[in-house]
Amino acid sequence: xxxxxxxxxxxxxxxIQFGGGGEHGFPLWEVFVRAKRGLNHTHVGSLHAPDAExxxxxxxxxxxxxxxxxxVWVVPSIExxxxxxxxxxxxxxxxxPYRHPTFxxxxxxxxxx
Amino acid sequence: xxxxTEFENGQAKFDAIIAADEKIEPRDWMPDGYRKTVIRQMAQxxxxxxxxxxxxxxxxxxxxxxxxxxxxxxxxxxxxxxGLYLYSATETLGVSRDELVGLLHEGKQKYSSIFxxxxxxxxxxxxxxxxxDGAAIVNQIVLQGTSxxxxxRAMVKICKEESFHARQGxxxxxxxAEGSDEQKAMCQDALNRWWWPALMMFGPHDSESAxxxxxxxxxxxxxxxxxxxxxxxxxxxxxxxxxxxTIPDPxxxxxxxxxxxxxxxxxxxxxxxTIKGDGRLNRERITHKVKAWxxxxxVRDAATAYAAKQKMKPDKSA
Numbered sequence: 300x301x302x303x304x305x306x307x308x309x310x311x312x313x314x315i316q317f318g319g320g321g322e323h324g325f326p327l328w329e330v331f332v333r334a335k336r337g338l339n340h341t342h343v344g345s346l347h348a349p350d351a352e353x354x355x356x357x358x359x360x361x362x363x364x365x366x367x368x369x370x371v372w373v374v375p376s377i378e379x380x381x382x383x384x385x386x387x388x389x390x391x392x393x394x395x396p397y398r399h400p401t402f403x404x405x406x407x408x409x410x411x412x
Numbered sequence: 413x414x415x416x417t418e419f420e421n422g423q424a425k426f427d428a429i430i431a432a433d434e435k436i437e438p439r440d441w442m443p444d445g446y447r448k449t450v451i452r453q454m455a456q457x458x459x460x461x462x463x464x465x466x467x468x469x470x471x472x473x474x475x476x477x478x479x480x481x482x483x484x485x486x487x488x489x490x491x492x493x494x495g496l497y498l499y500s501a502t503e504t505l506g507v508s509r510d511e512l513v514g515l516l517h518e519g520k521q522k523y524s525s526i527f528x529x530x531x532x533x534x535x536x537x538x539x540x541x542x543x544x545d546g547a548a549i550v551n552q553i554v555l556q557g558t559s560x561x562x563x564x565r566a567m568v569k570i571c572k573e574e575s576f577h578a579r580q581g582x583x584x585x586x587x588x589a590e591g592s593d594e595q596k597a598m599c600q601d602a603l604n605r606w607w608w609p610a611l612m613m614f615g616p617h618d619s620e621s622a623x624x625x626x627x628x629x630x631x632x633x634x635x636x637x638x639x640x641x642x643x644x645x646x647x648x649x650x651x652x653x654x655x656x657x658t659i660p661d662p663x664x665x666x667x668x669x670x671x672x673x674x675x676x677x678x679x680x681x682x683x684x685x686t687i688k689g690d691g692r693l694n695r696e697r698i699t700h701k702v703k704a705w706x707x708x709x710x711v712r713d714a715a716t717a718y719a720a721k722q723k724m725k726p727d728k729s730a
Contacts, residue, residue: 324508325712325715349715360489361496364486364493381439
């Protein structure tokens with residue numbers, strides 16, 4: 300399933316010209332910032348840009364004006380594949396408490412385990 | 413699953429998430445009314461950030477020192493960034509930014525009427541940061557708890573940056589309040605003109621507010637207009653006194669019993685007139701915005717053409 304944003308029911312798309320480009324102008328990019336070395340890149344938001352290079356520049360200006368990061372990723376939003384978040388997707392794990400360490404009662408005498 | 417069962421399941425899950433104080437995320441089922449309300453509120457918020465650049469950008473070239481100029485540029489850049497976060501958050505609900513900007517340009521969506529008041533002197537840069545951004549912060553801090561996830565996350569980020577806006581504004585006011593008689597008069601004059609409009613930013617009284625009850629039930633809004641306004645008044649009145657300035661309200665009194673400041677009556681006729689587009693600057697703000705958009709078209713066209721051309725080139729890494 301693609302990360303396609305559904306059109307809101309009742310919302311009529313207005314005919315707006317944007318740079319003569321596609322129906323939504325510049326494509327949408329998701330922005331990920333690594334706050335400092337040793338941490339994962341984390342999703343911070345999105346932006347529109349005509350190409351990857353400009354998307355990186357805009358991400359720098361838009362999301363790291365105060366030294367929020369040391370590295371930026373941009374990914375075309377359309378390339379992100381999302382899970383179906385129905386309960387059935389994650390529910391089975393609720394019934395598997397034995398996967399957690401706290402499931403097992405260990406006598407105190409055993410010590411650190 | 414037939415459509416009505418899907419609707420009932422969706423509604424039940426939505427209600428459970430709201431009741432548990434958890435966040436609604438973009439791909440969740442949500443009532444149409446919720447979607448529309450969140451889109452309207454976020455879009456208007458985004459438009460306000462963008463239009464809000466105009467009164468301040470107008471003073472960048474007239475800033476009294478290089479440092480004040482650099483600060484003002486940084487603040488205006490932040491407002492553009494806040495507009496970006498909010499448009500992005502709104503887009504998660506299935507509208508494109510182009511549509512929203514188009515609705516603003518056509519006058520079909522509104523921005524905060526505070527930006528239809530003119531910024532007449534340098535002291536207004538102080539009053540806007542202190543009072544207008546100050547009022548926005550009170551509203552936005554509470555909105556961090558709003559039920560729509562992307563809106564809440566945008567608010568967290570904006571609040572971190574907004575505090576600088578209010579403090580640099582108050583710093584301008586402090587400098588003027590410690591200055592010559594003329595500078596003190598400028599400071600008082602700006603407070604006189606911005607006090608009431610800042611209070612009106614919180615919207616009509618709860619009893620007059622058409623959407624408050626529904627938005628509270630959906631936890632889009634977490635406090636009512638009057639509650640937020642009172643929070644702002646209580647924090648701001650002592651700040652005015654610290655400056656040695658007078659709040660332009662002869663009826664202002666401190667209620668010892670409640671511990672709150674009580675204000676006189678707000679001029680609601682002025683409020684509604686400004687909302688309905690009779691503000692002095694309504695037309696000018698939108699005209700300027702549309703002009704900037706139109707004049708930037710060649711840049712967008714060039715960027716699009718350049719991107720298309722780059723795509724046609726053989727892959728350098730191959």
